[in-house]
Amino acid sequence: MRIVIITGASSGMGREFALQLDKKLHSIDEYWLVGRNEEELAKTKKKMHTKTRNFIADFNSRKALFPLVQELNNIQPEVKMLVNCAGFGMVGYFDRISYNDNLSMIDVNCRALTSLTHDCIPFMAVNSRIINLASAGAFNPQPGFAVYCATKSYVLSFSRALRGELKDLGIYVTAVCPGPVNTPFFNKAERYGNVYAFKKLFMADQKAVVSKAIDDSIRCKEISVYGRTMRAYRVLAKVVPHRFIIELLNLMHKLKK
Ligand SMILES: NC(=O)C1=CN([C@@H]2O[C@H](COP(=O)(O)OP(=O)(O)OC[C@H]3O[C@@H](n4cnc5c(N)ncnc54)[C@H](OP(=O)(O)O)[C@@H]3O)[C@@H](O)[C@H]2O)C=CC1
Ligand SMILES: CC(=O)[C@H](N)C(=O)O
Incomplete structure (x- = not known):
């Protein structure tokens, strides 16, 4: 049995990945969708044409993925694609964001992603794919978005190194690094401060970002960056010393108040 696993499938880009992959891939037997919000995940499942199973999981808990991993071990499917899309970010200065929210960003964006990737690799074969949602926020540190951008730098660094390790097995890892995308992300992100x-x-x-990410993954690309502005930003973040970008963003963060 050939399956695709997608986290964060209850909203935004995760849901979009499920719907677009369902149309684009023709040899998948089942989609395993992971989300925290049961009702919203059920809405995604309703729109799928291929057989779909939903797994409810809150990544703040280390046990959240146990049922899915148990199913992997019972069924022994071939995981053709893993899309690690679940994630969130809180805008605001580190010391004003609650302890739990700061740590939760690390749990959801980094720990759960690493844990599920580790669990899935034994079930992957030649031509399998891993898509990890990093962010353009991974390109340089951002005052006022410190922990979130650090988690995304982790995702980018981890994805690139893992790609190097898995290439000889024919498993390809793509890190997706979008700039701001119009999803419910920002409704939740502004509890402590406003976005620039x-x-x-x-x-x-989101449709265009996800479509490019899928195409880039099929083409075995290392990094997927949607749009000219973000591609230019990536170059800028490579050539301009980060201390200047940090100063500028910090100033802009202060002016916002
Ligand atoms: N929107 C943007 O501008 C950008 C987003 N990204 C990244 O893309 C990914 C998708 O974000 P996007 O679609 O925009 O945002 P959404 O808020 O629409 O979706 C985020 C998804 O992550 C899930 N999630 C959040 N917290 C948890 C948790 N504790 N346990 C399990 N699942 C959780 C959400 O589930 P629930 O609905 O239950 O909360 C939801 O399905 C994220 O990793 C984000 O960091 C990257 C660059 C830009
Ligand atoms: C939320 C994001 O990841 C986005 N790239 C941003 O910098 O706002």
Whole structure:
């Protein structure tokens, strides 16, 4: 049995990955969708044409993935694709964000992603794919988004190194690094502070970002960056010393208040 596993499938880009892959891939027997919100995950399942199983999991708990891993061990499917999409970010200065929210970003964005990837690799074969949602926030540190961007730097670094390790097995890892995307992400992100206004000018469409990410993964690309602005930003973050970018972003963060 050939399966695709997608986390964060109850909303935004995770749901979009499920719907687009369902249309694009023709040899998948089942989709295993992972999400925390049962009702919203059920809505995604309803729109799928291929057989789909839902796994309810809150990644703040280390036991959240036990039922899925148990099913992997029972059924022994071939995991053709793993999309690690679950994630969230809180905007605001580190010391103003609650202890739990800071640690939860690390649990959801890094620990759960690493844990599920580790559990899935033994079930992958030649031509399998891993897609990890990093962010353009991985390209440089951002005052006012410190922990979130650090978690995404982890995802980018981990994905690139893992890609090197798995290439000889024919398993390809792609890190997706979008700039701001129009999803429910920002409704939740602004509990402690507001997003830079300029980000709202560059909001990309989630359908286009996900479509490019899938195409880039099929082409075995290392990194998927949607849009000219974000590609230019990536180059900028490579050539401009990060201390200048940090100063500028910090100033902008202060002016926002
Ligand atoms: N939107 C953007 O501008 C960008 C987003 N990204 C990344 O893309 C990914 C998808 O985000 P996006 O679609 O925009 O945002 P959404 O908020 O729409 O989706 C986030 C998904 O992650 C899930 N999730 C959050 N917390 C947990 C948790 N504790 N346990 C299990 N699942 C959880 C959510 O589930 P639930 O609905 O139950 O909360 C939801 O399915 C994230 O990793 C994000 O960091 C990267 C760059 C830009
Ligand atoms: C939420 C994101 O990851 C986005 N790239 C941003 O920097 O706002």
